[in-house]
Amino acid sequence: GESVGLHLPTLSVQEGDNSIINCAYSNSASDYFIWYKQESGKGPQFIIDIRSNMDKRQGQRVTVLLNKTVKHLSLQIAATQPGDSAVYFCAETLQGGKLIFGQGTELSVKP
Amino acid sequence: EAGVAQSPRYKIIEKRQSVAFWCNPISGHATLYWYQQILGQGPKLLIQFQNNGVVDDSQLPKDRFSAERLKGVDSTLKIQPAKLEDSAVYLCASSQGDRRNTGELFFGEGSRLTVL
Numbered sequence: 733g734e735s736v737g738l739h740l741p742t743l744s745v746q747e748g749d750n751s752i753i754n755c756a757y758s759n760s761a762s763d764y765f766i767w768y769k770q771e772s773g774k775g776p777q778f779i780i781d782i783r784s785n786m787d788k789r790q791g792q793r794v795t796v797l798l799n800k801t802v803k804h805l806s807l808q809i810a811a812t813q814p815g816d817s818a819v820y821f822c823a824e825t826l827q828g829g830k831l832i833f834g835q836g837t838e839l840s841v842k843p
Numbered sequence: 844e845a846g847v848a849q850s851p852r853y854k855i856i857e858k859r860q861s862v863a864f865w866c867n868p869i870s871g872h873a874t875l876y877w878y879q880q881i882l883g884q885g886p887k888l889l890i891q892f893q894n895n896g897v898v899d900d901s902q903l904p905k906d907r908f909s910a911e912r913l914k915g916v917d918s919t920l921k922i923q924p925a926k927l928e929d930s931a932v933y934l935c936a937s938s939q940g941d942r943r944n945t946g947e948l949f950f951g952e953g954s955r956l957t958v959l
Contacts, residue, residue: 740883766947775847775934775950776886821885830899831948833885 740819744840751809753837755822760803762824766831767796767807771818779807779820809839817841845869847951849935855957861923864954868916868937874898876948877910877920878934886934892918925958932956 745751757765763784768776782789782796782805789796795808805822821836848867856862868875873894878886889908891898895915903910907926912918922929932953 773952775936775952776948777950778947781947823885830888830891833887836883836885 740836740838742838742840744842745812747814747841747843748811751807751812751816751839751841753807753809753820753839755805755807755834755837757803757805757822757824757834758832759824759826760800762826762832764825765796765798765805766823766825767794767805768821768823768833769816769818770821770836776821812839812841814841814843847935847937847949849933849951849954851954852952853955853957855959856925857959858927859924861921862925862956863919863921864933864935864956866918866920866935866951868918868935869949872937872939872949873915874938875912875918876936876938877918878936878950880932880934880953882931889920889933922956925956927958930956930958 766781767779769779770776780791780794780796782798787798793810797806807820809816817840819836819838822834823831825831847869850865854862875892877889879889880886889903890900890910892912895912908922910918910920920933932955934950934953936948936950938948
């Protein structure tokens with residue numbers, strides 16, 4: 733038989749626009765969060781991380797926001813480019829270091 | 844710097860057959876992980892090694908899956924016998940950190956398994 737995967741949430745943006753990808757995490761005890769980018773046929777690639785004692789962290793063209801009150805994480809990508817098209821996963825660590833990945837969001841950038 | 848190496852990239856087998864995947868982590872990385880990624884889902888941790896010791900194998904289906912990292916460097920993941928639901932990409936990752944500081948994980952490109 734053929735396995736059927738879940739349908740990923742998708743976000744479609746115009747090239748040059750800003751993108752915001754959201755993630756709800758599950759455990760209020762999680763103390764470290766990472767965003768990964770996964771292109772087709774490749775493994776996840778680290779983008780940016782944030783610890784629970786921070787609410788914002790900026791990288792090159794990317795910003796991660798953490799709202800612990802509502803257990804929400806977001807990834808903002810400025811001036812989105814076609815090369816940003818991929819599936820984006822948030823991941824949380826429980827105390828002890830085990831990473832738990834979310835479902836993922838597929839970002840599509842229209843030229 | 845060489846990344847995480849995995850082989851084979853693709854494998855097709857029939858149910859009840861066995862398969863093995865190999866991973867060579869980044870040199871010097873003490874921690875090695877095997878993840879299972881089913882189509883459309885995020886990776887799920889199967890097993891985590893710290894050097895050659897198992898840190899977490901709570902989600903490894905031990906009746907059919909086994910993994911080893913005998914010399915604390917490369918690792919193999921075996922499935923015997925395979926089931927249809929084992930069709931997935933098996934990702935290996937490594938990191939410098941110890942079990943309480945996950946740090947940045949570096950992933951290989953994965954081994955895609957199809958069970959018919």
